[in-house]
Amino acid sequence: MKIAVPREKEIGEMRVALVPDIVSRLTKKGFQVLVETGAGEAAHFHDQNYIDAGAEIITDTKQLWQEADILVKVAPPGEFDGEAEINSLRPGSILISFLDPLRNPENILKIAQRQITAFSMELIPRTSRAQSMDALSSQANIAGHKATLLAAAHLPRMFPMMTTAAGTIPPAKVLVLGAGVAGLQAIATARRLGAVVEAFDIRPTVKEEVQSVGAKFIDIPLQEETNAGGGYAKEVSNNTQEVIRQVLTEHIKKADVVITTAQVQGKKAPLLVTEDMIAQMKRGSVIVDLAAEQGGNCAHTEAGKDVQYHGVTIIGPVNLPASLPIDSSQMYSKNLQTLVQYLVKDGEIELNFDDDIIDSACVTHAGEIRNSRIKDLLPSQESSVISY
Amino acid sequence: MKIAVPREKEIGEMRVALVPDIVSRLTKKGFQVLVETGAGEAAHFHDQNYIDAGAEIITDTKQLWQEADILVKVAPPGEFDGEAEINSLRPGSILISFLDPLRNPENILKIAQRQITAFSMELIPRTSRAQSMDALSSQANIAGHKATLLAAAHLPRMFPMMTTAAGTIPPAKVLVLGAGVAGLQAIATARRLGAVVEAFDIRPTVKEEVQSVGAKFIDIPLQEETNAGGGYAKEVSNNTQEVIRQVLTEHIKKADVVITTAQVQGKKAPLLVTEDMIAQMKRGSVIVDLAAEQGGNCAHTEAGKDVQYHGVTIIGPVNLPASLPIDSSQMYSKNLQTLVQYLVKDGEIELNFDDDIIDSACVTHAGEIRNSRIKDLLPSQESSVISY
Known part of the structure; x- marks a missing residue:
């Protein structure tokens, strides 16, 4: 054969x-x-x-x-x-x-x-x-890892805490949105590099996995079913999306890096980070939008480009596993x-x-x-x- | 005032x-x-x-x-x-x-x-x-850290070992030449990312420091004084340089990443990696030459450029702390x-x-x-x- x-x-x-x-x-x-x-x-x-x-x-x-x-x-x-x-x-x-x-x-x-x-x-x-x-998973592992490396390469500060004779540099704060295979690997790599990591996923069932790779899980009580099974999230109502955005805004403000990985199979990716939320971020912060090819989780994401908005770099990588x-x-x-x-x-x-x-x-x-x-x-x- | x-x-x-x-x-x-x-x-x-x-x-x-x-x-x-x-x-x-x-x-x-x-x-x-x-040290810390991030961003494979359902990916092999402040920090970051790291410095006194950040020290017995004091190495004879190159060739062949940081204060940087040594490296390997601005530790290094030679990417970064x-x-x-x-x-x-x-x-x-x-x-x- x-x-x-x-x-x-x-x-x-x-x-x-x-x-x-x-x-x-x-x-x-x-x-x-x-x-x-x-x-x-x-x-x-x-x-x-x-x-x-x-x-x-x-x-x-x-x-x-x-x-x-x-x-x-x-x-x-x-x-x-x-x-x-x-x-x-x-x-x-x-x-x-x-x-x-x-x-x-x-x-x-x-x-x-x-x-x-x-x-x-x-x-x-x-x-x-x-x-x-499961090739989606094997490739998502790689994409998640590389997403964090891209963020680290673009951030104007270091990930690890450093205690030196010239003072102490605090660790970078990383927020990962979407804790599927890519999100978990992005967390793991950010933790390896010494960042303090928070993560959110609309499926509360992944909380333990998030914690097991060293991140703090952001709990947002939701009123509807969010799990589509098979490792996928369900598309949720506009109302629920709004509740999520309100809570996340406070976390995004404090983050140095936001990595978004939310995808709904066969549909356009949900908008998690609005223009208004980006405008409230610290200047010099970096967003890596792994959903860029599916329309993006962030306002201003462009697949294949690095976009600057309000002093924030929004990276929309394409086919990261190929890198x-x-x-x-x-x-x-x-x-x-x-x-x-x-x-x-x-x-x-x-x-x-x-x-x-x-x-x-x-x-x-x-x-x-x-x-x-x-x-x-x-x-x-x-x-x-x-x-x- | x-x-x-x-x-x-x-x-x-x-x-x-x-x-x-x-x-x-x-x-x-x-x-x-x-x-x-x-x-x-x-x-x-x-x-x-x-x-x-x-x-x-x-x-x-x-x-x-x-x-x-x-x-x-x-x-x-x-x-x-x-x-x-x-x-x-x-x-x-x-x-x-x-x-x-x-x-x-x-x-x-x-x-x-x-x-x-x-x-x-x-x-x-x-x-x-x-x-x-000591600003040279504080900035060298940052340069060493970023050198490893640059290598990780350019290498066509991951640094950490990964054991997944799709098999086990071995860790990347990193070789750091010159174990001053920048070299030690480059080692530390490579270790954080899960690489297996070897290091060499002509000052045998730094062996313990190298080991304390998790790398294997390559011992090469030398016949002359190599320590200039103050954290600097002395310029050594051509004969000694040749002995070093012969031993290092075997280690360079196996490395996925080579990071070079050897500088002699006020002089052109010593050539550690010759054209012939690069040609023996694995294709897809990456060299980051932190001495690029002082003339480079590698053949083909160009300050401010990424050079391709024999399938190896030679990165000659300029002013890394500024990044x-x-x-x-x-x-x-x-x-x-x-x-x-x-x-x-x-x-x-x-x-x-x-x-x-x-x-x-x-x-x-x-x-x-x-x-x-x-x-x-x-x-x-x-x-x-x-x-x-």
Whole structure:
């Protein structure tokens, strides 16, 4: 069975789907691994490393896609030089990648129409059984860590308390909004660097996790259900959002750094930090908005830019995991390896749709979109027409 | 007695000589403090903060310099709009600043000719009595901390070990060359972030300090004296340098990050990492060369630039303390406050040249250059001519 690893062509995507170490494990299990020349370069893995791991280097992009039984990717397949990448993939083959299905349902439709069986890594369920395939979590870990490093690199003061002959420098105050995987890792890194950290999440259930990584949890009693399950928060009413903002304003005023990570799956990110709240912050403070690509948690956030407002720097990073491509590729590869070995039994692909992992992550099969939330986003006539 | 705080006009200098907190302490001691409008802006201290601390805001730059009994500065006085700043300073007044005297002896000559009593903060002796005035150390602390943050922000992998469902990411390997104040702080921050750290210094006496901040000391037996005293290393023979490079090559090969901090006072920095050694490093590795402004410890270092060579990023930062202006100004202010209060007894300036602190730091007085090392750098006829 042939697993193909293409070179990522998306601008700024430095990751590679499989690192040599994982290729080596897969070839030892009997898989044939094809790697497009230069696929690992941006992540500092070289063709020779892949050859040493037992892979075959393919220079012709189309050939690589055509030969794949399973094609593994990082970014959703796109169009380059006027040609859609998936048109080079054989009907009946398997595609495993981040597919951003809720924001890009048309792409999923095209994949279905091409008769490709596609797995969306975003839809791996957040269960303990699927933990080792959970790429959203593995990449969020990295994003959270880097968010704090970005804040530390931009803040005009240090994070740690320092007691020196020239007096004592107090520790920086960091506020993390949203305590999912990224938020918890942002807290952990800020604590490592010696900051005093507070955190808030609308799911009161995460209080203990927040405390266990060394932050103070901000308790705000709310009158509605806020947990959507699976590690996600529910969208809450405007009234509740207003209550939250009022309490947070007092904490934001005192913070040197605010890191926001609040996302509602498939929807625009909630606005947590308003223009008015930013204006009350200390000058020189830094906001890192990890929801920048989903519309942002802060007023004035611009994805891919550092914005100055009222003396506050608002950083809207894009694809942070790609900025640590060695580790993010390593972890993503491990997620893919586990999923591939889960799908393939004795050299044959087994698709048991009664299995919740497969049922949840497999978005297209046999010409159909399998996920009703994705279908609902498409005009009804389109999603039912299966052409090939 | 009037202490004047000018706005720093050097490009990239974000620090201010006195922060409002220290101004407040000085005004309470009976000093009159004059602050040039906007002097603290780049460090996020505002005119109103200075007014609240008891300072008077002066809008006319020349007036500020002329009124000063003691003028405190960060960067050496320079020439702006065709006029030398020191020409606005009254003969007989006191100037306290970094003066970079060994690299810029002509400037010291001009200050002497202007009959100004100048204290060079670089020349505060590194004794325990003078510790709280030691601005080189206070600023080196900050530079060392930031050097590690820069490395972490540029490295394509994380510093901490991470054990996750997607496998274990090993910690980054950091090598620090030169274990003075900056080097020790770079080690401490790298350890905080979870890296495995090794360090080397040609002064074997610092081994214990290196170990106490959590790094492994690389022992290289050397055949000559390497300690110049006062926290400085001596310049060593080419032969010894070659021995060191041979041992270090093996350690550099394995490192993800190399931070170099080796300086020899008043001389070009020693070359520790050659082109050949860089070429043997792992691709994606990062070097931060804190000696960039003194010519660099690495081949290919360029002050103020990030250079790519053989897949290695070589960062040559300039004036790192200025990138954390809140804390660096705070610590520098404290150093200045201590020195000012040391010089002024009952409202009068007392210059006791039998005191080693005053003797060492005071570079010009009564029209003369007091320091023989600075004098030796000037053509002999010039340094003896005192004109005013």
